[in-house]
């Protein structure tokens with residue numbers, strides 16, 4: 001019924017909304033949010049209030065001047081009891097004049113690293129009254145007399161965040177495709193240096209170091225797109241079970257969504273930055289779009305759950321799985337490998353060998369964390385302090401688990417799809433899977449040396465495999481980024497345009513600057529000349 005009331009108006013843009021959860025004082029710790037919604041049975045209304053400055057909502061995108069409604073997450077009080085955080089849909093501006101309603105204080109939070117068009121805002125309430133049906137009552141309810149009806153599953157309040165985290169993995173695939181397209185096309189156009197005196201300056205794409213910087217971004221875009229599709233399918237399945245009241249698979253979805261969101265956003269931000277730096281000075285131009293793209297991807301490491309906090313959420317699930325498995329209880333499909341107690345096999349420099357290796361690393365790290373925590377607790381340390389003292393290792397275990405999931409999913413999905421592809425296309429995609437897998441084996445070789453039987457000669461061979469793959473992929477690189485089929489208007493980049501007219505576009509953009517409107521800028525007469533004449 002509430003959906004019938006609000007959804008059509010949102011779909012036809014009468015309602016422009018945002019999600020107002022984070023406050024000046026709290027973003028991660030949701031149970032610490034201070035905004036209150038106190039039920040008044042006499043008028044059948046909730047009174048929204050920001051009791052402190054730190055209770056002000058801070059960050060919601062579009063809140064400053066665009067949204068006229070928002071979903072507000074507040075501590076629900078009824079009959080003198082605080083029932084915890086719940087979502088409310090609240091009109092904050094007049095739908096005709098767009099003026100903030102009485103009792104609502106709203107505004108712009110100010111300049112940010114990027115996302116400059118997002119008008120992120122602040123929002124405070126001064127005993128602002130909303131009707132009872134403002135409380136979104138799909139999960140929990142408050143009856144007219146103020147009786148609180150508990151949700152069958154309190155964690156469902158957090159459901160929106162799982163959905164967005166699932167989507168973010170696919171977002172990162174897209175952003176990496178943009179960064180790789182810009183940097184690889186530019187690297188095909190840019191000629192620099194003369195390693196061979198009697199030959200013209202080569203394309204910088206022919207430097208193996210340039211390939212090392214860029215090809216992993218290209219491969220990661222495909223890896224994250226495939227993993228994002230798998231995660232979405234998982235989300236749809238879990239959500240279907242939830243609607244029929246079965247929440248058994250929600251914890252696994254939450255855990256895998258947390259670590260995949262954290263790892264894909266961190267990789268995307270660092271790889272986009274590598275794409276930017278691989279374009280030299282022109283990569284530092286805003287007109288290249290790479291600095292803006294970095295700002296967008298690095299924000300994702302913070303929003304929708306700060307990465308460390310999310311990796312620790314997954315670690316919490318891995319530790320619980322280890323404890324459950326150690327008692328012989330069955331584990332979820334994504335965590336079942338933790339209970340593989342077979343002897344460490346002879347190392348194989350194959351995709352399956354490397355994937356199995358990452359599972360060994362993750363299981364080994366989880367086991368080490370459990371042992372450290374148990375040892376500290378036995379020595380009298382509280383569980384919470386033992387957890388905190390082990391948290392650097394817990395984050396590493398989570399990352400290893402996440403990498404094992406991505407490696408296995410990327411390999412399985414490409415192998416499954418390959419049968420329907422032309423042999424040349426299948427070969428190129430397998431090369432990207434191979435590159436991605438060997439790249440991460442080399443990046444985490446220390447962990448593999450600790451937890452598997454990999455030997456020095458295996459590592460040398462993997463390094464050679466990696467360099468051979470760079471050479472094999474080079475001829476198809478421009479074709480691979482063209483295959484993302486990103487229009488120039490979308491790329492919005494002087495360096496990545498399809499026609500490769502980089503220098504002309506850089507100059508065209510430069511000449512648009514208002515600072516080039518006249519040959520002598522007014523600053524000369526106002527400041528420079530008086531200064532040079534000793535008059536300032």
Ligand SMILES: CCC/C=C/C(=O)SCCNC(=O)CCNC(=O)[C@H](O)C(C)(C)COP(=O)([O-])OP(=O)([O-])OC[C@H]1O[C@@H](n2cnc3c(N)ncnc32)[C@H](O)[C@@H]1OP(=O)([O-])[O-]
Nearest residue numbers: 021027028029030031155158159161162254303304305309
């Ligand atoms: C374009 C940009 C737009 C951006 C928008 C934003 O940023 S919006 C703002 C984005 N902001 C954020 O993302 C805020 C990030 N912060 C949070 O999500 C929470 O404060 C928390 C999870 C960190 C801690 O929660 P807590 O203090 O309650 O403590 P706890 O750890 O004890 O968990 C209790 C139990 O609940 C479970 N569980 C938890 N979450 C979920 C879930 N989503 N689903 C399912 N289950 C979940 C958890 O596994 C545990 O289960 P167990 O083991 O007891 O069976």
Ligand SMILES: Cc1cc2nc3c(=O)[nH]c(=O)nc-3n(C[C@H](O)[C@H](O)[C@H](O)COP(=O)(O)OP(=O)(O)OC[C@H]3O[C@@H](n4cnc5c(N)ncnc54)[C@H](O)[C@@H]3O)c2cc1C
Nearest residue numbers: 019020021022026027028059060061299303304305306308
């Ligand atoms: C571009 C952008 C858009 C956003 N849009 C929205 C929006 O639309 N709606 C909305 O509600 N919010 C939005 N946010 C806010 C965002 O969700 C929060 O910034 C995010 O949840 C992190 O919370 P925080 O900023 O309070 O950081 P904190 O939680 O204060 O984190 C600061 C540091 O403390 C560490 N830390 C915190 N808790 C723990 C812990 N338990 N264990 C270990 N370390 C910990 C973190 O790892 C981090 O290093 C946006 C943020 C950004 C940057």
